[in-house]
Amino acid sequence: MDNTQGKIKFGAGAAPHKLKLIMLIVNRDKVEFYTDFLQDFEVNMQAVTMAHGTASTETLQLLGLEDTGKAVVLGVIREDRAAEALDALSHKFRTIRGGSGIAWTIPLTSTIGVALYRFLSNNRQGVGTKWNTPTK
Numbered sequence: 001m002d003n004t005q006g007k008i009k010f011g012a013g014a015a016p017h018k019l020k021l022i023m024l025i026v027n028r029d030k031v032e033f034y035t036d037f038l039q040d041f042e043v044n045m046q047a048v049t050m051a052h053g054t055a056s057t058e059t060l061q062l063l064g065l066e067d068t069g070k071a072v073v074l075g076v077i078r079e080d081r082a083a084e085a086l087d088a089l090s091h092k093f094r095t096i097r098g099g100s101g102i103a104w105t106i107p108l109t110s111t112i113g114v115a116l117y118r119f120l121s122n123n124r125q126g127v128g129t130k131w132n133t134p135t136k
Contacts, residue, residue: 017121018079019108023072024089025051026101031071033099037092041085042122043075076120077105
C-alpha cells in the first residue's frame, strides 16, 4: 500500500468508514430540532428542503390537524452511527409532541476526493497534512 502510485493513504492501516445518506421527513416547525439532533451523530453536512403533505383537507379536519407543511432533511452519516441515529430518531418521533416523522438511510458507494470524504465521515485527522495527497 505504501509503494503504490496514485493510492491515497488513510493512515495507520485504518479502513475508511462507509457512508450513508440519511433522509428524514418531519413537520416544518420541528426541522431545526432534528437538524441539531443529527449533529450529535456526527452528521456534518445537511440540506433541508420544504415539502407539502398529501393529506386532503377533509382528512386533516377529521384528524384535527391544520398544517401539511413538511421538511425533507438530507444528511451524510457514517455507517457505524446510522443504526444508533435511526433508533434515537424513532424514539423522538414517538415522544415529542408534534415531532412525528419518518427516517431512513441509503448506502453511498463512492465520494470524489479524500478531503470531501474526510469531512463527510467526520475524520479530521490528517486534514491539511501529507495524508491528503497521493503517494509518489
